Amino acid sequence: MTIGAVGAVLALTGSGSPLRGPFALFFLFSAPASAIAAALRGLDPYGRVLASVAGAVVVDMLVAQGMLAVHRWTVDGGIVAVAVISGLTALSVFVRHMRRRRTADKGV
Known part of the structure; x- marks a missing residue:
């Protein structure tokens, strides 16, 4: 995941690095x-890997399609949009986990 974060930073800063x-x-x-x-x-x-890779392709394609449809395509915007969608998905998983943990601690 560190490589991905470095890639996002390199792309958003406009670096001329060949690794960008x-x-x-x-x-x-x-x-x-x-x-x-x-x-x-x-x-x-195996099902989890297959579904997550397919879902990643779908998220990327929907972001690109949506940005092209409204004539707002930029590389930076695409990276930010994918980051926001991924962050919201991860946040919803975290919130769901915390709710389950809280109800388990109460003994309900």
Whole structure:
């Protein structure tokens, strides 16, 4: 995940590094895939990997399609949009986990 974060930072700062493209591409696939994988804890490992990779492709394509449809496509905007969607997905998983933990602590 560190490589993805470095890629996002390199892309957002406009760095001329040759690693900017591959690392940013890694971020665009790893961020939504890891968030979706966290949400799919009940699946077996192979199904979870397959569903999270497919979900990452879908998130990336929907972001690109939506930005192109409204004529607002930018590389920075795409990276930010994917980061926000992935962050919200991960946040919802965290909130759901905390709620379950709180009810388990109460003994309900």
